[in-house]
Amino acid sequence: MEVSWIMERPVVNIGIIGLGVVGKGVLKILNDNKELISRRTGKEIVIKKAAARTEKTLLASGLPKQILTTDPIEILEDKEIDIVIELIGGYEPAKDFIEQAIKNKKSVVTANKEVIAKSGYDLLKLANENNVYLRFEASAVGGVPIIASLYRSLTSYDIDRLMGIINGTTNYILTEMYRSGVSFSQCLKEAQQKGYAESDPTKDIEGYDAAYKITILASLAFGAKIDIDSVYREGITGIDPIDIRYADGLNYRIKLIALASKEDGKIDVRVHPMLVSKTHPIANIEGVYNAVFTEGKGYGKLLFSGPGAGSLPAASMVVSDLVDIVRLYGRPYIEDLSYNHFKDLPILSIENTKNAYYLRLRVTDKPGVLALIANSFAVHKVSFASVIQKEAFRDDVDVVFLTHETEEFRIRGALSSIEKYPEIKGVASLIRVLKD
Amino acid sequence: MEVSWIMERPVVNIGIIGLGVVGKGVLKILNDNKELISRRTGKEIVIKKAAARTEKTLLASGLPKQILTTDPIEILEDKEIDIVIELIGGYEPAKDFIEQAIKNKKSVVTANKEVIAKSGYDLLKLANENNVYLRFEASAVGGVPIIASLYRSLTSYDIDRLMGIINGTTNYILTEMYRSGVSFSQCLKEAQQKGYAESDPTKDIEGYDAAYKITILASLAFGAKIDIDSVYREGITGIDPIDIRYADGLNYRIKLIALASKEDGKIDVRVHPMLVSKTHPIANIEGVYNAVFTEGKGYGKLLFSGPGAGSLPAASMVVSDLVDIVRLYGRPYIEDLSYNHFKDLPILSIENTKNAYYLRLRVTDKPGVLALIANSFAVHKVSFASVIQKEAFRDDVDVVFLTHETEEFRIRGALSSIEKYPEIKGVASLIRVLKD
Numbered sequence: 001m002e003v004s005w006i007m008e009r010p011v012v013n014i015g016i017i018g019l020g021v022v023g024k025g026v027l028k029i030l031n032d033n034k035e036l037i038s039r040r041t042g043k044e045i046v047i048k049k050a051a052a053r054t055e056k057t058l059l060a061s062g063l064p065k066q067i068l069t070t071d072p073i074e075i076l077e078d079k080e081i082d083i084v085i086e087l088i089g090g091y092e093p094a095k096d097f098i099e100q101a102i103k104n105k106k107s108v109v110t111a112n113k114e115v116i117a118k119s120g121y122d123l124l125k126l127a128n129e130n131n132v133y134l135r136f137e138a139s140a141v142g143g144v145p146i147i148a149s150l151y152r153s154l155t156s157y158d159i160d161r162l163m164g165i166i167n168g169t170t171n172y173i174l175t176e177m178y179r180s181g182v183s184f185s186q187c188l189k190e191a192q193q194k195g196y197a198e199s200d201p202t203k204d205i206e207g208y209d210a211a212y213k214i215t216i217l218a219s220l221a222f223g224a225k226i227d228i229d230s231v232y233r234e235g236i237t238g239i240d241p242i243d244i245r246y247a248d249g250l251n252y253r254i255k256l257i258a259l260a261s262k263e264d265g266k267i268d269v270r271v272h273p274m275l276v277s278k279t280h281p282i283a284n285i286e287g288v289y290n291a292v293f294t295e296g297k298g299y300g301k302l303l304f305s306g307p308g309a310g311s312l313p314a315a316s317m318v319v320s321d322l323v324d325i326v327r328l329y330g331r332p333y334i335e336d337l338s339y340n341h342f343k344d345l346p347i348l349s350i351e352n353t354k355n356a357y358y359l360r361l362r363v364t365d366k367p368g369v370l371a372l373i374a375n376s377f378a379v380h381k382v383s384f385a386s387v388i389q390k391e392a393f394r395d396d397v398d399v400v401f402l403t404h405e406t407e408e409f410r411i412r413g414a415l416s417s418i419e420k421y422p423e424i425k426g427v428a429s430l431i432r433v434l435k436d
Numbered sequence: 437m438e439v440s441w442i443m444e445r446p447v448v449n450i451g452i453i454g455l456g457v458v459g460k461g462v463l464k465i466l467n468d469n470k471e472l473i474s475r476r477t478g479k480e481i482v483i484k485k486a487a488a489r490t491e492k493t494l495l496a497s498g499l500p501k502q503i504l505t506t507d508p509i510e511i512l513e514d515k516e517i518d519i520v521i522e523l524i525g526g527y528e529p530a531k532d533f534i535e536q537a538i539k540n541k542k543s544v545v546t547a548n549k550e551v552i553a554k555s556g557y558d559l560l561k562l563a564n565e566n567n568v569y570l571r572f573e574a575s576a577v578g579g580v581p582i583i584a585s586l587y588r589s590l591t592s593y594d595i596d597r598l599m600g601i602i603n604g605t606t607n608y609i610l611t612e613m614y615r616s617g618v619s620f621s622q623c624l625k626e627a628q629q630k631g632y633a634e635s636d637p638t639k640d641i642e643g644y645d646a647a648y649k650i651t652i653l654a655s656l657a658f659g660a661k662i663d664i665d666s667v668y669r670e671g672i673t674g675i676d677p678i679d680i681r682y683a684d685g686l687n688y689r690i691k692l693i694a695l696a697s698k699e700d701g702k703i704d705v706r707v708h709p710m711l712v713s714k715t716h717p718i719a720n721i722e723g724v725y726n727a728v729f730t731e732g733k734g735y736g737k738l739l740f741s742g743p744g745a746g747s748l749p750a751a752s753m754v755v756s757d758l759v760d761i762v763r764l765y766g767r768p769y770i771e772d773l774s775y776n777h778f779k780d781l782p783i784l785s786i787e788n789t790k791n792a793y794y795l796r797l798r799v800t801d802k803p804g805v806l807a808l809i810a811n812s813f814a815v816h817k818v819s820f821a822s823v824i825q826k827e828a829f830r831d832d833v834d835v836v837f838l839t840h841e842t843e844e845f846r847i848r849g850a851l852s853s854i855e856k857y858p859e860i861k862g863v864a865s866l867i868r869v870l871k872d
Binding site: 025029033036037039040042137143144145148149152153154155156157158281284291297298299300301302303304305306307310312313315316317319320322323324327328331332334335336340341 | 461465469472473475476478573579580581584585588589590591592593594717720727733734735736737738739740741742743746748749751752753755756758759760763764767768770771772776777
């Protein structure tokens with residue numbers, strides 16, 4: 001009885017391009033939860049074709065041979081395929097595949113943060129024009145359904161501020177550096193051994209991954225077109241265990257923070273390490289976990305947290321996008337996410353952002369040096385919240401400053417003016433401090 | 437130009453019943469964010485009629501006199517009204533109003549947890565049959581969009597476990613008791629003065645409010661019909677500052693926890709105070725803030741947190757439901773939340789649930805008493821994780837036990853067998869302990 005009832009459900013054909021970590025997760029979910037998903041959508045999802053780059057990957061998928069191909073064009077041009085799931089990652093050729101699928105009137109689900117961050121607006125416009133859906137929940141904060149919350153649930157007010165830890169690899173490394181006290185490169189090596197960092201970790205540790213994600217989140221939150229090249233970005237490769245220790249003593253943690261805010265029509269969006277007070281809830285987000293805080297007039301402070309990556313968490317969001325489109329399938333098109341919502345808004349340059357700063361200078365251990373620094377900073381209108389003399393290194397000494405909030409160009413001006421003095425051996429660290 | 441463009445948008449007429457705290461918030465949002473909402477929905481929302489119980493409330497709303505009424509029937513029977521927002525709270529007559537609106541082919545948005553917890557299934561069925569929408573995001577965890585996440589984003593797996601702090605009043609009182617060390621009744625009085633507790637606080641402090649909410653959340657998470665009467669419920673009126681202090685010493689906080697889990701097809705759903713390890717993220721949810729953790733195979737642990745109540749946070753979720761329906765308005769009906777998803781599942785009785793326990797006994801300070809207790813507990817197969825002798829009270833002494841996990845009927849059996857002994861002056865406290 002049950003079986004014949006299922007057979008009567010309308011069929012929706014999908015094609016999957018990319019059978020890596022997330023792709024395998026999607027196959028597993030569609031297989032394990034077939035009945036659950038069928039009940040939820042009222043339709044039956046059939047994998048019509050699956051593409052991967054190598055025969056080996058294809059065969060390892062366990063899918064029937066006759067639906068496997070190494071040529072994604074077969075999926076993009078298959079007239080019977082209704083929805084394409086793109087999971088190959090990277091900008092090209094993924095962007096072309098998505099574009100081609102949309103032009104061929106197929107809805108698309110993607111987990112591709114780089115494509116969405118760089119070309120999301122154009123692709124969404126193309127999807128709107130072709131009356132198909134483009135969904136990308138897994139493209140930011142992997143297993144956490146924040147994208148749907150932004151464009152579907154947080155619709156009655158604008159969002160003013162968004163902030164979080166949105167890269168699992170760097171948060172894992174910083175957590176381990178804090179716990180063990182060892183160097184960045186040592187922790188990176190361990191993260192690679194444990195599979196938390198890729199063999200080429202550049203995108204994670206240099207902050208590109210987080211920059212893609214905050215661009216996507218900020219675009220949705222503010223209804224803004226954001227050029228990824230205008231997003232300020234610093235990674236964690238320069239974080240010294242000494243600074244983690246000094247910050248600890250001041251009751252702070254160091255985290256790679258992505259933040260975005262809108263004020264007076266200008267958008268401030270960036271990724272860089274920050275000192276975070278231990279009393280701030282984000283300080284307790286450890287390891288590969290991610291968290292995003294949103295704030296908006298009327299909403300109060302909301303927190304969304306969960307696994308930032310991982311095969312099944314990310315795949316579960318891909319499948320939830322798929323379920324969403326399948327539910328809508330065969331009905332008049334609803335533009336619930338329209339490219340029209342996104343306007344050009346000016347981006348604040350990093351020099352004009354306001355921050356408090358943690359500053360570590362290595363100076364000659366002589367009388368008068370502090371006065372010299374204090375004078376230079378006063379000229380540039382930077383004032384200190386606290387000054388702490390730290391460990392000595394032969395004739396030199398580390399001095400740590402916490403400044404009050406000021407524009408970044410002022411602190412940069414102050415630093416370049418003191419660097420001329422021979423007593424100043426170097427600016428060892430300059431890290432921004434998160435306001436509570 | 438802008439104006440004429442707006443005027444061309446299709447109009448959706450709404451009626452609002454109830455202009456209390458949340459109702460006023462809804463009016464404010466619809467007024468302040470008219471253009472934003474119109475842009476997001478592609479339609480213009482017009483308040484056709486508003487009802488409240490008293491003339492005074494009506495006039496205070498600032499709405500034009502000609503759309504005000506003290507008779508909700510006028511809204512329910514107005515053929516031009518497309519969507520009804522019900523915000524009067526309480527079971528009757530709210531449930532009748534919602535039913536009537538649906539029968540008259542109007543979609544309904546409600547923030548009414550009692551109605552949804554008790555009659556959600558029947559009302560959803562009625563809405564499905566009448567091809568109208570019933571939305572209730574603000575009915576559980578006020579300003580946090582968890583309901584939409586449950587039925588729209590967490591669709592690729594079942595959820596196995598759901599747990600949280602979902603009543604702001606009790607969390608505020610417990611936070612204050614912890615900070616100040618004063619009694620429950622004193623903290624309640626202060627909460628009432630500050631507007632965090634109602635003049636009749638029964639629904640909050642006895643756990644009814646949290647029971648309604650966890651019933652709604654668990655129903656959605658598990659796809660289950662849950663009879664509210666089978667949900668075990670304990671409030672916080674019996675929490676003694678001594679226990680908060682003792683728990684603190686053991687590195688625990690006491691919180692009112694709502695939890696729901698599904699195992700072997702049986703549902704365990706309940707509300708009661710619990711000891712929560714200070715290292716658990718939920719221990720840091722303070723004051724009127726709420727938080728819900730969800731767990732499911734494939735999803736990992738997700739956390740949703742934000743203001744549990746408040747005029748604008750709750751109203752923003754009501755308006756987001758409204759935006760959602762308005763977007764769909766005038767198109768073929770989509771049953772994205774079908775009563776068909778909800779199945780009868782057996783509920784585990786509290787006696788058969790498994791918990792670890794915090795137990796405070798007042799006993800005569802004599803040799804042999806501990807042996808007597810230990811023997812009785814051993815007979816009932818309850819084993820201790822730790823035993824701590826606490827303060828003396830004349831000839832008596834408080835002894836605090838933490839047990840290993842066991843079925844509740846065993847600890848109840850053990851307690852009733854020792855209560856017979858004259859050396860046992862009383863079971864001062866029995867509080868369940870949350871597993872990490």
